[in-house]
Amino acid sequence: MxxxxxxxxxxxxxxxxxxxxxxxxxxxxxxxxxxxxxxxxxxxxxxxxxxxxxxxxxxxxxxxxxxxxxxxxxxxxxxxxxxxxxxxxxxxxxxxxxxxxxxxxxxxxxxxxxxxxxxxxxxxxxxxxxxxxxxxxxxxxxxxxxxxxxxxxxxxxxxxxxxxxxxxxAHDFLYAEALIEAITTDPAYQSGLYGSSHQVAAGLKRHAKLWTVMGWSTEFFRTSRHKALGFDSMPAFVDNFMTGYFAEMDPNNLLSMAWKWQRxxxxxxxxxxxxxxxxxxxxxxxxxxxxxxxxxxxxxxxxxxxxxxxxxxxxxxxxxxxxxxxxxxxxxxxxxxxxxxxxxxxxxx
Amino acid sequence: MxxxxxxxxxxxxxxxxxxxxxxxxxxxxxxxxxxxxxxxxxxxxxxxxxxxxxxxxxxxxxxxxxxxxxxxxxxxxxxxxxxxxxxxxxxxxxxxxxxxxxxxxxxxxxxxxxxxxxxxxxxxxxxxxxxxxxxxxxxxxxxxxxxxxxxxxxxxxxxxxxxxxxxxxAHDFLYAEALIEAITTDPAYQSGLYGSSHQVAAGLKRHAKLWTVMGWSTEFFRTSRHKALGFDSMPAFVDNFMTGYFAEMDPNNLLSMAWKWQRxxxxxxxxxxxxxxxxxxxxxxxxxxxxxxxxxxxxxxxxxxxxxxxxxxxxxxxxxxxxxxxxxxxxxxxxxxxxxxxxxxxxxx
Known part of the structure; x- marks a missing residue:
């Protein structure tokens, strides 16, 4: 794949x-x-x-x-x-x-x-x-x-x-549910029968954005830690670092792990x-x-x-x-x- | 409407x-x-x-x-x-x-x-x-x-x-962007030309879930404040309180306010x-x-x-x-x- x-x-x-x-x-x-x-x-x-x-x-x-x-x-x-x-x-x-x-x-x-x-x-x-x-x-x-x-x-x-x-x-369960739905609501996900990860890019990007919101901290962004890591803006950080990190991963793999994480x-x-x-x-x-x-x-x-x-x-x-x-x-x-x-x-x- | x-x-x-x-x-x-x-x-x-x-x-x-x-x-x-x-x-x-x-x-x-x-x-x-x-x-x-x-x-x-x-x-901007996308990625949203709010129920529910994740606090749920407010589980709180709160609102109204909020x-x-x-x-x-x-x-x-x-x-x-x-x-x-x-x-x- x-x-x-x-x-x-x-x-x-x-x-x-x-x-x-x-x-x-x-x-x-x-x-x-x-x-x-x-x-x-x-x-x-x-x-x-x-x-x-x-x-x-x-x-x-x-x-x-x-x-x-x-x-x-x-x-x-x-x-x-x-x-x-x-x-x-x-x-x-x-x-x-x-x-x-x-x-x-x-x-x-x-x-x-x-x-x-x-x-x-x-x-x-x-x-x-x-x-x-x-x-x-x-x-x-x-x-x-x-x-x-x-x-x-x-x-x-x-x-x-x-x-x-x-x-x-329960809070963490719901956060993971939001991550799951970011992927599964992408029409290209097709109940897991997509052709490649790249076809689910939109869902994976929304998933990456939710990770950006909850994965770091407000203080991280207020003190421009994302810039210290080499990204000159929030969109650059989201697109190049976070979205880039997840883009090549297999959505079904992520969903399998997310289900496990929740429970x-x-x-x-x-x-x-x-x-x-x-x-x-x-x-x-x-x-x-x-x-x-x-x-x-x-x-x-x-x-x-x-x-x-x-x-x-x-x-x-x-x-x-x-x-x-x-x-x-x-x-x-x-x-x-x-x-x-x-x-x-x-x-x- | x-x-x-x-x-x-x-x-x-x-x-x-x-x-x-x-x-x-x-x-x-x-x-x-x-x-x-x-x-x-x-x-x-x-x-x-x-x-x-x-x-x-x-x-x-x-x-x-x-x-x-x-x-x-x-x-x-x-x-x-x-x-x-x-x-x-x-x-x-x-x-x-x-x-x-x-x-x-x-x-x-x-x-x-x-x-x-x-x-x-x-x-x-x-x-x-x-x-x-x-x-x-x-x-x-x-x-x-x-x-x-x-x-x-x-x-x-x-x-x-x-x-x-x-x-x-920048962090808050991105959170609001996730809220916006929860609605706009619902196929029923139809670029804002939906027939009624109820048609966009799925998007409004995802929007409500993100509000649940970020709107209260982890401590709120750990100490069962949602139960104290009268909901016996997280799904009941999400479905009856949070989703119910937003369900009747007009998506285009929410998106207009979210755009304003971000800026x-x-x-x-x-x-x-x-x-x-x-x-x-x-x-x-x-x-x-x-x-x-x-x-x-x-x-x-x-x-x-x-x-x-x-x-x-x-x-x-x-x-x-x-x-x-x-x-x-x-x-x-x-x-x-x-x-x-x-x-x-x-x-x-």
């Missing part, structure tokens, strides 16, 4: 077949393939593995570029950092790379918990792991991080959910009881929202952190808001590293 | 013809009619007049219901409170009530400054006023309040812009120099943003307040955010009244 999701753009990554994945919603993905990028080497006792799940629209590449490197907290010289692309993101099994009845709009509904169970199978069966030194992810990566810590409390020694919640809020909820493990779910967590957990995040707000994250036994509230300060996750604010990345270094230095529970 | 904008729904109001209004963008409105609602009586020296302009989608009715009454700051027993409906809102001359070439999508582009010049003509020629004890308005009413204070500095003795800015931000900017009076424009203000000014407003933020308003000579920063606290303007938060209304009472008690400059 498009070569956006290529090794050239997003690699190197390895495709690992974990077999048939039964999904919570009832369907299954036969020969489910997870795209995995690995940085560093597993030590003898397999105690230095770090799992990094990915966010909406993102792949392992942005995690490498923004968070992984020598001298960073996620240092390949010390850790074996395993970045697993979420199902539906275009690298792992997705609408865009499936065939037959699973292709495009026929792709089944996948939940955060499906990703986490798939990753658990990958880590235990393929890598032979029995624990993770750390799970760290942002946004939908934070949703997966929470699901990991709740579902496999003995496996996860430390957890650092950034800019995301354990249970998605992230660890309390599904405990009959809807969020306190009971978060109370299960054994990992030492740093809850790391971003100060100016307009949809995964600090207050929402704080309310959850207070329900996690061995946790600390470690907000990141950045007027870049949610999309500070991209790594646009070097000062915020320093804060991330400082918190993660401290977290990694705490003894495993 | 629709009887939503009736005396029964929004009256009593008087339609006052101010003659031909030449617009900044070049066109003109012949026989421009302003819908005016008056509460209280003008005193002998005409020193007790208060002007209240209206916001996007609102009319004089909501201003009466939420802000005017005996024992309130805006007390008809003390003041002659003149609420002037903005051009394009459906009561004053608007796309929905114009005929011929001005009807519907043929309606000319109107700016905040056009409204303020029209109101100035109304107040001077029809009411014989030479000053206003106070101009107070919210959102687009704040935009008009600022324009009044900058354009007619000797006329306006006191000003209280609530939840709005003197110069619209509110007092610095057009001073060649783009905002400090020079705000420096002109002689009115004692209370700048009153709402703490949790997601698009007319406190920081944006504070930056402007600091440029106004005789002003004070008087933020209102409410998790209801921007739409707290509706009067949903009784505690916020008390704050409004306290600030306005204090402002009205200060000597005229």
């Amino acid at each position: 498009t070569n956006y999701y290529s090794q050239e753009n997003h690699g190197p990554f390895e495709l690992i077949d974990i077999g048939s994945l039964e999904l919570e919603e009832g369907a299954s993905i036969p020969d489910c393939k997870l795209a995995v990028a690995i940085y560093g080497t597993l030590n003898a006792d397999k105690s230095n593995a770090i799992l990094v799940p990915t966010w909406y629209s993102g792949t392992s590449k942005i995690m490498e570029q923004a968070y992984i490197g020598e001298g960073r907290a996620l240092d390949p010289a010390k850790y074996c950092i395993i970045v697993v692309n979420q199902i539906g993101n275009g690298l792992s099994t997705s609408p865009s790379n499936s065939t037959g009845s699973l292709a495009g709009p026929g792709f089944p509904q996948v939940r955060i918990s499906d990703d986490v169970r798939a990753q658990h199978r990958l880590l235990t069966e393929h890598f032979g792991l029995e624990s993770l030194a750390l799970v760290v992810g942002g946004s939908m990566g934070a949703q997966q991080t929470y699901e990991w810590a709740v579902r496999y409390p003995d496996f996860v020694k430390r957890a650092a959910p950034m800019a995301g919640t354990a249970r998605n809020s 992230g909820d660890v309390s599904r493990n405990t009959g809807g009881d969020l306190a009971a779910a978060l109370g299960r967590i054994k990992a030492k957990t740093y809850v790391m929202p971003i100060s100016h995040d307009m949809f995964f707000t600090c207050d929402d994250c704080l309310a959850e952190q207070e329900l996690i036994p061995n946790s600390e509230f470690r907000p990141l300060h950045s007027i870049d808001g949610h999309l500070g996750l991209f790594g646009t604010d070097a000062e915020m990345l320093k804060q991330v590293d400082a918190h993660l270094l401290e977290l990694l230095s705490t003894p495993a529970p | 629709t009887n939503y904008y009736s005396q029964e729904n929004h009256g009593p109001f008087e339609l006052i013809d101010i003659g031909s209004l030449e617009l900044e963008e070049g066109a003109s409105i012949p026989d421009c009619k302003l819908a005016v609602a008056i509460y209280g009586t003008l005193n002998a020296d005409k020193s007790n007049a208060i002007l209240v302009p209206t916001w996007y989608s609102g009319t004089s009715k909501i201003m009466e219901q939420a802000y005017i009454g005996e024992g309130r700051a805006l007390d008809p027993a003390k003041y002659c409170i003149i609420v002037v409906n903005q051009i394009g809102n459906g009561l004053s001359t608007s796309p929905s009530n114009s005929t011929g070439s001005l009807a519907g999508p043929g309606f000319p582009q109107v700016r905040i400054s056009d409204d303020v010049r029209a109101q100035h003509r109304l107040l001077t020629e029809h009411f014989g006023l030479e000053s206003l004890a106070l101009v107070v308005g919210g959102s687009m009413g704040a935009q008009q309040t600022y324009e009044w204070a900058v354009r007619y500095p000797d006329f306006v003795k006191r000003a209280a812009p609530m939840a709005g800015t003197a110069r619209n931000s 509110g900017d007092v610095s057009r009076n001073t060649g783009g120099d905002l400090a020079a424009a705000l420096g002109r203000i002689k009115a004692k000014t209370y700048v009153m943003p709402i703490s949790h407003d997601m698009f007319f933020t406190c920081d944006d308003c504070l930056a402007e307040q600091e440029l106004i000579p005789n002003s004070e920063f008087r933020p209102l606290h409410s998790i209801d955010g921007h739409l707290g303007l509706f009067g949903t938060d009784a505690e916020m209304l008390k704050q409004v009244d306290a600030h306005l009472l204090e402002l009205l008690s200060t000597p005229a400059p």
Whole structure:
């Protein structure tokens, strides 16, 4: 459909077949393939593995570029950092790379918990792991991080959910619904049977505008951070940066992830009881929202952190808001590293 | 087109013809009619007049219901409170009530400054006023309040812009653009030549959803304020309250106001120099943003307040955010009244 999701753009990554994945919603993905990028080497006792799940629209590449490197907290010289692309993101099994009845709009509904169970199978069966030194992810990566810590409390020694919640809020659900409708109301979307992403350009552009409104912050634009990033006006920022970012992505992939994002909820493990779910967590957990995040707000994250036994509230300060996750604010990345270094230095529970 | 904008729904109001209004963008409105609602009586020296302009989608009715009454700051027993409906809102001359070439999508582009010049003509020629004890308005009413204070500095003795800015931000412009596109991308909109508002229901509903995402606040939903207001779920709130609120309104009216909102900017009076424009203000000014407003933020308003000579920063606290303007938060209304009472008690400059 498009070569956006290529090794050239997003690699190197390895495709690992974990077999048939039964999904919570009832369907299954036969020969489910997870795209995995690995940085560093597993030590003898397999105690230095770090799992990094990915966010909406993102792949392992942005995690490498923004968070992984020598001298960073996620240092390949010390850790074996395993970045697993979420199902539906275009690298792992997705609408865009499936065939037959699973292709495009026929792709089944996948939940955060499906990703986490798939990753658990990958880590235990393929890598032979029995624990993770750390799970760290942002946004939908934070949703997966929470699901990991709740579902496999003995496996996860430390957890650092950034800019995301354990249970998605009604407000956030509605924002994602607006994103979905920006795409699906484009007549060219044709119920998912479009010929190429470019045909859905108008819908993808409206989707990009909504990300611009909510993804950064009012302060970001008031202080002309978009100009500091190299765009001389708001239209230039919208057209060249935001629209350009999404333009090559597959709409059905985005919609698959958005559906999943809307329904992230660890309390599904405990009959809807969020306190009971978060109370299960054994990992030492740093809850790391971003100060100016307009949809995964600090207050929402704080309310959850207070329900996690061995946790600390470690907000990141950045007027870049949610999309500070991209790594646009070097000062915020320093804060991330400082918190993660401290977290990694705490003894495993 | 629709009887939503009736005396029964929004009256009593008087339609006052101010003659031909030449617009900044070049066109003109012949026989421009302003819908005016008056509460209280003008005193002998005409020193007790208060002007209240209206916001996007609102009319004089909501201003009466939420802000005017005996024992309130805006007390008809003390003041002659003149609420002037903005051009394009459906009561004053608007796309929905114009005929011929001005009807519907043929309606000319109107700016905040056009409204303020029209109101100035109304107040001077029809009411014989030479000053206003106070101009107070919210959102687009704040935009008009600022324009009044900058354009007619000797006329306006006191000003209280609530939840709005003197110069619209790039972020706010883009949010309004998303609102506009929610309507115009509905195929039933037909470039403004739809048969009735109901035909554009899908676009109006998407527009209502974006208002739900940005109009209140994440905290509003986290603390279930929507349930406290009588709606048992987010979908019920979106469908019955927000969509219901906008459903009967005329899309071309909304689009006319949105275009105006996007371009509110007092610095057009001073060649783009905002400090020079705000420096002109002689009115004692209370700048009153709402703490949790997601698009007319406190920081944006504070930056402007600091440029106004005789002003004070008087933020209102409410998790209801921007739409707290509706009067949903009784505690916020008390704050409004306290600030306005204090402002009205200060000597005229």
